[in-house]
Amino acid sequence: MNHIAIEPAAIEASDLVRSFRDTRAVDGVSMTIRAGEIYGFLGPNGAGKTTTVRMLTTLLRPTSGSARIAGIDVSREPGRVRMRIGVALQEASLDLGQTGRELLELQAQLFSMRPDVARRRLDDLIAMVDIGDALDRRVKTYSGGMRRRLDLALALVHEPSVLFLDEPTTGLDPVSRREVWNEVRHLNRERGLTVFLTTQYLEEADELAHRVGIIADGRIVAEGTPDELKKKVGRDVVVVRVEGEPDLAHAAVVGLPDVERVDVGGHEVRLMVGDGPAAIPQVAARLAVADGIKVTEMTLRRPTLDDVFLEFAGREMTQSRQGAAA
């Protein structure tokens, strides 16, 4: 093992573009992900996350630009790339009519693994999936959590070095979600697996990712560690829960000297403020005299990735919509 050359990046994309008819679903994505990193790819539905993943995993040809996995070009040598990557796509991709064991064995055969190697490998993965007797039952009898674990095991059969997870916990209950998170962390820490994770959940990116890229309208609008991104927002957040029409609360506090931005979601009004402790009395005073609303809760907190997302993706999307209309 005396490699002199520096290890290539686990994933490297330069100016990836994918057009469908007249829309550019991915519009110039470049990224470099080091071996051993967990990269969170965050964006709303339709932002271009899945299209990017499909290009990186050889399922879709880029319209232009290029990508390399461990230094291997995805367009020129898709077969070699497939040996290096494990992929768990959105919603478990399983054949419901076969048993878990049959699917695992088929996967090993399709990767031409030697039978003895495959047997050892499958024993380990079966321990990981941890579904007991269900392994010999058909997949259609499995719960959502069992299906995800089996799907993850299938992605790992051939011992890939880069794992792609496309919205791995969408539709899972909180307990199963935690289990998937623990497993991903474990795979990354114990085995040095590089993980590329797309998600709509800020909590998930915050929890798992070493680095986060935010994609909106096919372009990366912000990238960095969760902490760096939160610092970019760099303000305090006041969250007010109200009874009554939250828009009235919005009207009452907007324009206050220290309030930089106000967003309404459900019965919550969220204020980005420069100095939280200084802003709270003013906000409280305004809301106390506003008609038609009653404050039930007021909290002060540090920004989360949620706020970061609103800041970057939200603004960017509004801008481009105006651009399209102009």
Place this chain on the structure above:
Amino acid sequence: MSARVSIRGAAVASRAATAHDTHIAPIRFGRDLVTVARRSLRAASREPAAVIPSLIIPIFFFAVNVGSLGGIANAMTGLDYTAFELPVAVVFAVTGVSRASALVADISSGYFERLLLTPISRLALLLGMMAADFVLVILLCLPVLAMGFVVGVHFVTGVVGMAAFVLLSAIWGVAFTGFPYAIALRTRNPGAVSASFILFFPFAFLTTAYVPREALSGWLATVAAFNPVTYILEGLRSLVMTGWDAGPLLGGGVATAIVGTISIGLSLAALRRRVRIP
């Protein structure tokens, strides 16, 4: 914890194994084909409901045709009508049987993409299913043949002729599967795939299904002359009724080859559109 650690050990071993597991391309292709075919057959064995209608239709037609027309035909022409109709029953049994609806299910569940994410040849994915169809249609021929024996059909070409009869029927069956696969890959719609059987209907009836070619006249004779099923039936009938005769067998073989080239060509084009080859 010990299980986790051993994953690591296996990791190193498996990477070494896969790295050195370089096979000669045709051997690798053949193995992939068998792997895909075995999975398809296992799935088929679990859904007999998908196969049984393929048997009911030919047996029904056979019984009705022989029952209603057999007496007249025999009285007028001296034709052994049960022997004459057996090939029709077999062709009905094997035509339109395919794993195309399973392919649609794979595409909609996402499992097809999991297969595409393996290094397996894309061609082996499709041809493996057709190989499974070949086995299935052979199995479908057998009960129809057995029914023929029960009602007294006798093969003048003997056991070897019977084997040739099953083989030609099965090859015809597989030659037709390209249509449902092409529809499956293009539409991803299970309804469209089951409707593909309708494609076969004009071929099945505008031919010598009921009477020999000499008895057809006018436009029907013209259509039948261009209908490949006419030649398949003549080839099969020759094995049952007249003996080893190169003419009708060659006719049946050529008709099958033409249909197969068109249908499998269409399915390969549809596959190419759906996935990247290689």
